[in-house]
Amino acid sequence: MIALLIANSLALASLLIMLSSGLALIYGLRDVINFGHGALYMLGAYLGYTVALLGGFWLALFVVPILLACLGVAFERLVLRPLQSRSHIEVALVTLGLGIILGQILIFFYGGAARSVDAPRILSGSIEAFGLSYPA
């Protein structure tokens, strides 16, 4: 039981680590508190869903990061650079607002219902380790 909890926490924690290291990176390098980071996470998930429907999971894993990288460049050029001389709070609020807008756009296109992506064969099913199967 505890082994399962630890495995689950590690899986969730690795997602959180990726998110929070992104926040730390943009704060450290650009001095920006990005309240819109969660919305980008959500955009990645939904784009992943769409691309996975069209061309499968592996294509999504390859294409979506590139798409979001382009969005990141646009965000830097169009939002962060023009606002460079503004105070921290103002930039943070702009990212908060952009996050809300992005969230609403996604709800408009995808609706509020949950969507799921089928895992590829190599990642689906459970594995046996130390006499336990995971995921149970």
Next chain:
Amino acid sequence: MTAMQALLVSFLIVAVYAAILGALIARTNPLAFMMLTLAAGEMISHSVMLEGLRDYTGGADGLVVGFKGAVLGMQAADFANAARFWPVAWTAAWIAGLIIWTVRRSRLGAILRAVRENEERMRFSGFNTYAPRLIAFVLINMIAAVSGLLHVLNAGFVSPDSLSLSVSTNALVAALMGGVASSAGPIVGGLIFSFAQDEFGAHDATQLFTGVAVVAFIILIPRGVVGGILDAARQSTRSLVGRKRP
């Protein structure tokens, strides 16, 4: 406990809570302050959902608030009546506005403005920068408490929704729209915001409106409607004066 006593006690509890919270966080820099107030708000809004407090807070269902007797000479039904409630809310808004305007013109207001511009320099000049910020924090929280108490009297109902982050973001957007540079800003902003929320709420686009308004106002009119008008007026008089004396 009569209704009036209950209101007074809740008002005092908010004041004490604000003083304790303020004593802990008034010293921090703006970003830390933002994160700490956010955390404190989330703490309150989640603690009312606790299963153990369900008998007192009603959990996610909220509480129906009724009272017998009169408050400010009005019965419970009168507060639900928009025509009777309107003068009360309007008077409270005016009194709050006057208090803030008085503080702004006082010595305390001058110190607060200077601290906003450069906290470090004020401290080096021998000013206590902690006490004024604490007083300001407690004062605005007491005004917020009055507004919350009036909300309960009017709605006759309170639920965790009233404690959610969106209440704070709505107030923030209203302040940004009006401009925080003058006492009139939040008033104008509040009027514009309520009007816009009605308009966009009809199309189920309140959230989208909030996001767009935050971005548009910070980027295009950072000093808000009132600040923008003041700036424009100052600029046009300057250009007129400039033309007279080339």
